[in-house]
Amino acid sequence: MNPALISRRQALGILGLSAASASSLFAAEKAPQRILLRSSWQTINIGDIAHTPGVLRLISEYLPETEVTLWPSKVDNGVDELLLANFPKLKIVKNKQDLATAFDECDFLLHGSGASLVAEKDVRRWSKETGKPYGIYGITFPPKKSHQTTALSDDQVASAVEVLNGAAFVFFRDSHSLAFAKEKGAQAPIMQFGPDGAFACNLRDDAKAEAFLKKHDLESGKFLCCIPRLRYTPSWVYKKSAVDPAKHARNEEMKEHDHAPLREAIIQVVKQTDMKVLVCPEDQTQMQIGKEMIVDKLPADVRERVVWRPNYWLTGEAVSVYTNSAGLFGNEMHSPIMCIGHGVPAVVCRWAEQTTKGYMWDDIGLSEWLFNMDDQASIDRLAPTVVEIAKDPAAAKRKAVAAQHRVEKIQAETMAILGRELAKT
Structure with missing residues (x-):
């Protein structure tokens, strides 16, 4: 039999598939991709609130078939209701079981905008436990700070750079951060300026x-x-x-x-x-x-x-x-x-x-x-x-x-x- 001329029915027979099971297979192949969004750092600042809905809006507009699960630090003060009202399909991790399910089901972890690589430990955990890819969206990578603030130690910088280098992409929300990361040895496949997620925040009241x-x-x-x-x-x-x-x-x-x-x-x-x-x-x-x-x-x-x-x-x-x-x-x-x-x-x-x-x-x-x-x-x-x-x-x-x-x-x-x-x- 010429493989090039094999019919769909013959292919199903060789694979031992019925038409019904084939439909399930093809449906599975078209299943939406799932993102685990690590974001929502606090709710006492409207800017920190804005990071998450901004990124959710971009994903919903540019990748509308993608499903998103939010892994937050805090969504209290009514912020969870606000997010769900605007993004009704959003799933929010609330406990250890939810997180375990997200780790199993999600294909990609996206670290949201923040003042630094805020959730470095969580990104490491994701990579270690799942082996799945991750990306960093719109962060500042701070150099040594001034006055009475605590400077980042060389070890802290090196640790963060290690995580950056494992990312599929890193978007820095200012060019100074991008330059500093490169100076310290960051070399992810894609590293460039990428606006803070809050630019896309369209929450309204x-x-x-x-x-x-x-x-x-x-x-x-x-x-x-x-x-x-x-x-x-x-x-x-x-x-x-x-x-x-x-x-x-x-x-x-x-x-x-x-x-x-x-x-x-x-x-x-x-x-x-x-x-x-x-x-x-x-x-x-x-x-x-x-x-x-x-x-x-x-x-x-x-x-x-x-x-x-x-x-x-x-x-x-x-x-x-x-x-x-x-x-x-x-x-x-x-x-x-x-x-x-x-x-x-x-x-x-x-x-x-x-x-x-x-x-x-x-x-x-x-x-x-x-x-x-x-x-x-x-x-x-x-x-x-x-x-x-x-x-x-x-x-x-x-x-x-x-x-x-x-x-x-x-x-x-x-x-x-x-x-x-x-x-x-």
Whole structure:
């Protein structure tokens, strides 16, 4: 018999398959690929919340047949309900049995965006126990830190590089991290700039946002948002733990220095335009900081056009407010990321104590909106830049949208790479 001429029926006979079992075989061959997404680091910061829905949105849009199981660190404070409402097919690991099932069923582990290789131990565990591939999506790989922070030891760096080298791909959310990783010997098959997952976060809560804006007489397109931040997040406040004396001392030393430029920007916006300003938080510790260091220190006539948000919010409401604003400025990173993801102008202020994540603004063409709070010349440019956004919101919008399109192009490239790696499994 000529093998080239073998019929489908003959093939089934040789394999000992019935038509029904053949259908099952072919269906099994077309089973969707399954990703185990290691993400969701905490819920006290709307930026950390945003990482996960951002990556889930990209997967759902570019790889719609792919099934995703989330392996979170935390999805409390109603975040699990928020994720399931937006991604109803999502599975969430809640216990050891769920994790064992995920390890068995999933084809690929994707480490989500974060301040570092956050879940290094878990990636090692996945690789050791399953032998299946993994990839890293949109992380900072921090070099030696400054001031009172603990530097990464050579052993810690080498350990992380070992995990990076075992990945199918590594996307760094800023080019400084990519350069540092290469310097330290990282050589995964694919290593390139890949935007933080939060750029794609599309969670919305328009009803809450509309009620908040109406209550405070904030008209769409007629206000800017301002976010305060201390040099170090005072995590002891929400953890109810002992105060870190070195970090607290540094915060106290620099808090006036770091917020005076924001106040000056607000004063100039109020004096030179008809815009209002909303002082709002990115994490649970920032409401009081905003009141103490910004609102209470403003001149009375300026304060009349400034709204202070006294309570924390979740990502959906925040995004819905940001997209109604004319732009955002302040000492945080992920609210600006979410703004640019929606084409909303956003200014980032950074300092030495932070990782290199802020430099992603250089990578997406927004160098003019990145400010070094440790450099007086840079600080001096802040208020005029914010006023310029307030005076010509249309031009600022065009600049933001151009950056958004750069990000979206790279997101498409990263998803194509993920798709090719999944096809190999």
